[in-house]
Amino acid sequence: MSRDQVRIRLEPLALEIETPVGTQLIKALSGQGIEFPCGGTGTCGGCAVRVLSGSLPVTDPDRTAFLPEQLALGWRLACQARALMPLVLECCQWRMDVLTDDACLIGSGKHGLGIAIDLGTTTIAAQILDLATGKVLGVETELNPQASFGSDVMSRIRATLQGDDLTKMLRVLLGQLVMRLARGREPEVAEVILVGNTVMHHLFSGCDVEPLSHAPFVSPNLGGQTFCPQDLGWHLPSTCKIRFAPCLGGFVGSDILAGILATGIAQSDHLMAMVDLGTNGEIAIGNRFGIVCVSAAAGPAFEAGCIRMGMRAATGAISHVSLCGEEIHADVVGDVEPRGICGSGLVDAIAVGLRTGAILPSGRIANGTKLFPIAHPVVLCQADVRELQLAKGAIASGFKLLLKRLGATAGDLKSIHLAGAFGNYVQIESALRIGLLEAHRERVYAAGNTALRGAKMLLVASRESALPPIEHVSLATDIDFQDEFANCMRFPAADDHSQEAETYNNSKIADTRER
Amino acid sequence: MALSKELFDAILNGDAKRAHAATETALAEGAEPMQLIADSMVPAMDEVGKLFEAEEYFVPELLLAGRAMKSAMELIKPLLVASGQKMAVRVIIGTVKGDLHDIGKNIVASMLEGSGFEVIDLGADVSPEAFVAAVKERQPHIVCMSALLTVTMPAMKTTIDALSKAGVRTQVKVLLGGAPVTSQYAKxxxxxxxxENANGAVGLVKSLLAVA
Structure with a gap:
């Protein structure tokens, strides 16, 4: 990077841009899909950003647009600011609709109020409920404040090992969130439960993350952790019990434990699967006799993270792609000119490309230009398809190895539950077409935020529910993983026609060489 | 040479069985092992690298080609050992301590082997001491290290420091690879x-040895 450029990272998309020092943010950000509804006059407040790292001075329009507390939290109007130093900004417009959960649970004899928190690497969702009735009384969502250190768990571990205090920032933010949920309510909050992956568990609890930074990734602190409000500096009654649920092993945390409870795998006579698609894809397969689970590093492709024209499902994003006869049809969020493509659109687009033969089962774009046009000006380039192949290869191979471990086949699965935001928005037909999952269409369900639902179940349960043995499988030590991963990177061939096209092209390469 | 073309095609198409059979046939018909490497395998892996650069091939094709090349090498290696012939360049490769990722490292290893270098693969989760011991024992020209996690990258430095401390750092050229690694970090x-990729690694080894 040359000296007169500054780097800006935009959360929650983790998009990085470089711009000359002193550039107005309105110029730097409008190219990235951020909208300035009032044209940058500082009157509408639509371009609000929160400074997560670096600083932006408070301007007069900022004082009009925000409350003093909001200013203190770092909220500014992007249209009034310039990039003078490296910045990490949370973009209000990209603040994804953090998935919460509408399920109502039946209380089981407890009293008082309880709070369930799904502490995600990117997002946080929390609900307060009446323990006696199971009724949800309030919801709060937040972005994980650690995002300023990077979007994946490894970057958080690294920051911690380098001496940054990621525990305190998390406890402070969650303390405020808990306060907002509890404020003005009767009776008092009696219990709080948190679920999250192993790294979130360790960082919240203040456990040493060093063992998670290298093979064999075994930490001695996987168990549940209990706190009282004073330990955390939270303004709750001193009798309130705060618990972080136990991890299952490796990087598979209590969010998956909660998912297992929420989807009912632990009570099922038949084989069921749950796939939570995020930066880390977690998979659990089993029934009431036993469950195996795995964590597969999928990277950010399902969130369109490393895709050239990738963006959040915000205005201008292609969210769905379908075939109308021979023509490609694209749905654009907000019905405007397309500007980019989001995760669900990407999976659709590749499924369509496979159907038309524009993309070959090997992943090659067939037309020789290495570009696959979706809707002008949005195109997929060859590297975009490759990114998705890596992500889907990681999930699909993890899935296959778990089935193999159980001595089962995809046909034995009674149901497959897709958890998390991506699972909610992706078209299941497209996910099957690209080979992300091998399953009958009618057995695949979007399951929503299973981590939060399971956390609520843990909260209202009067005693710990009996679980079958849950075995954590490490992909890295599985000798078949590399072969399976390579196989799973290919897309399934639809029919003989596309296989023919592939063979034809391969022999053409060989021919060219011979000459 | 028709025979080497069969082996060439088998590697390019990632067909391990065909590569094995083609090598058997060629050897039975009196082909020189070194000649087979130079005339068929090196050009084939070179072509595979070019197709990867051109975005025609991707990771699965590289792995398959590597596997085909290995199946041919299994037949050729014992003959080279028996006849006392040595390849001109020896490379030691491994994924650093604490890191179990080996797909990228395996691809680099097979590309290097396919370029006519002798490759000793130490595997994954290789401690600095194991790198030092291998350098002392095998006397390589090149040491390649891979790390795929930002948190295991520091083990690359630990390993280089261990090589220096053992007094063998100057005997070898040390090359790095892996997603989070940058040329600046290497410096x-x-x-x-x-x-950045396997094909580049081959070029890098060649250019380093040309100046060495």
């Missing part, structure tokens, strides 16, 4: 080079 920790 910072005193490595001799960095490559």
């Amino acid at each position: 910072e920790i005193g490595a001799d080079g960095y490559s």
Whole structure:
């Protein structure tokens, strides 16, 4: 990077841009899909950003647009600011609709109020409920404040090992969130439960993350952790019990434990699967006799993270792609000119490309230009398809190895539950077409935020529910993983026609060489 | 040579069985092992690398081609050992301590082997001491290290420091690879080079040895 450029990272998309020092943010950000509804006059407040790292001075329009507390939290109007130093900004417009959960649970004899928190690497969702009735009384969502250190768990571990205090920032933010949920309510909050992956568990609890930074990734602190409000500096009654649920092993945390409870795998006579698609894809397969689970590093492709024209499902994003006869049809969020493509659109687009033969089962774009046009000006380039192949290869191979471990086949699965935001928005037909999952269409369900639902179940349960043995499988030590991963990177061939096209092209390469 | 073309095609198409059979046939018909490597395998892996650069091939094709090349090498290696012939360049490769990722490292290893270098693969989760011991024992020209996690990258520095401490650092060129690694990081920790991909690694080894 040359000296007169500054780097800006935009959360929650983790998009990085470089711009000359002193550039107005309105110029730097409008190219990235951020909208300035009032044209940058500082009157509408639509371009609000929160400074997560670096600083932006408070301007007069900022004082009009925000409350003093909001200013203190770092909220500014992007249209009034310039990039003078490296910045990490949370973009209000990209603040994804953090998935919460509408399920109502039946209380089981407890009293008082309880709070369930799904502490995600990117997002946080929390609900307060009446323990006696199971009724949800309030919801709060937040972005994980650690995002300023990077979007994946490894970057958080690294920051911690380098001496940054990621525990305190998390406890402070969650303390405020808990306060907002509890404020003005009767009776008092009696219990709080948190679920999250192993790294979130360790960082919240203040456990040493060093063992998670290298093979064999075994930490001695996987168990549940209990706190009282004073330990955390939270303004709750001193009798309130705060618990972080136990991890299952490796990087598979209590969010998956909660998912297992929420989807009912632990009570099922038949084989069921749950796939939570995020930066880390977690998979659990089993029934009431036993469950195996795995964590597969999928990277950010399902969130369109490393895709050239990738963006959040915000205005201008292609969210769905379908075939109308021979023509490609694209749905654009907000019905405007397309500007980019989001995760669900990407999976659709590749499924369509496979159907038309524009993309070959090997992943090659067939037309020789290495570009696959979706809707002008949005195109997929060859590297975009490759990114998705890596992500889907990681999930699909993890899935296959778990089935193999159980001595089962995809046909034995009674149901497959897709958890998390991506699972909610992706078209299941497209996910099957690209080979992300091998399953009958009618057995695949979007399951929503299973981590939060399971956390609520843990909260209202009067005693710990009996679980079958849950075995954590490490992909890295599985000798078949590399072969399976390579196989799973290919897309399934639809029919003989596309296989023919592939063979034809391969022999053409060989021919060219011979000459 | 028709025979080597069969082996060439088998490697290019990632067909391990055909590569094995083609090598058997060629050897039975009196082909020189070294000649087979130079005339068929090296050009085939070179072509595979070019197709990867051109975005025609991707990771699965590289792995398959590597596997085909290995199946041919299994037949050729014992003959080279028996006849006392040695390849001109020896490379030691491994994924650093604490890191179990080996797909990228395996691809680099097979590309290097396919370029006519002798490759000793130490595997994954290789401690600095194991790198030092291998350098002392096998006397390689090149040491390649891979790390795929930001948190295991520091083990690259530890390994380079261990090589220096053991007094063998100057005997070898140290090359780094892996997604989070950058050429700047390579410079910072005193490595001799960095490559973003397997094909680049082959070029890097060649250019380093030309000046060495």
